Amino acid sequence: MNPNISVINQNLWAVDFEYINQGWVKDLSFNNPKPSNYMCFTHDGKIVINKNKPFYKDIIKYLKIIMRFKEEQLGTVQGFHFFLRIFIPKADNLTDQAFEKFIQSAQLDAVQKQFNDISNIEKNRRVIHAEYIKVNKKTNGIDKIKKIFKNKGVKK
Numbered sequence: 099m100n101p102n103i104s105v106i107n108q109n110l111w112a113v114d115f116e117y118i119n120q121g122w123v124k125d126l127s128f129n130n131p132k133p134s135n136y137m138c139f140t141h142d143g144k145i146v147i148n149k150n151k152p153f154y155k156d157i158i159k160y161l162k163i164i165m166r167f168k169e170e171q172l173g174t175v176q177g178f179h180f181f182l183r184i185f186i187p188k189a190d191n192l193t194d195q196a197f198e199k200f201i202q203s204a205q206l207d208a209v210q211k212q213f214n215d216i217s218n219i220e221k222n223r224r225v226i227h228a229e230y231i232k233v234n235k236k237t238n239g240i241d242k243i244k245k246i247f248k249n250k251g252v253k254k
Contacts (some may be wrong), residue, residue: 104149109223110161111140112147112154137219140235143227144244145219160185166171169224173217178210 099105102123104112115135117123126140136157137147145161147154163184164172171177179201183190189197 106162107165108160109144109165109227110147112149112158114150115148116150139226140222141225141226142230143225145223157216160212160224161220163223164213164216164220165223167217167220169221172221173214177217178213181213182206182209 100123102117103125106112111126113123113126118126126146135148136151137145139145147157147161150204156178163181167177167180171180178230179197183197189200194238
């Protein structure tokens with residue numbers, strides 16, 4: 099593995115995009131030919147964050163949380179509330195009523211927009227990853243055994 103690539107988790111990596119432009123990082127193939135300033139997707143559905151941009155650590159912090167969400171939580175009010183309870187440890191100790199008051203008084207519109215934007219990034223990553231798996235599906239051991247039985251004439 100290239101030492102210029104930081105692997106945050108299986109689907110979230112970080113690298114200075116200038117290293118890619120200079121040819122020092124050849125281990126990545128991007129889904130889009132010109133990586134955006136802050137992030138891009140690989141062909142297999144990894145998110146690659148540009149370490150050369152301000153706030154990249156914050157984006158990674160948000161993504162690490164949001165990547166664990168179920169599909170129905172991404173970009174929803176329920177998901178946003180769940181995100182806040184994780185992201186703000188003190189919020190997790192509040193009663194539901196106190197939590198609602200906190201949300202109303204805190205004016206979190208900008209944070210909710212960031213949550214929605216990063217949720218959309220994660221949704222796109224999942225679509226790209228699923229498409230990659232579908233196209234590049236390798237037969238597993240069970241599929242091989244089924245094929246052998248089928249060739250021998252054994253029915254289900």
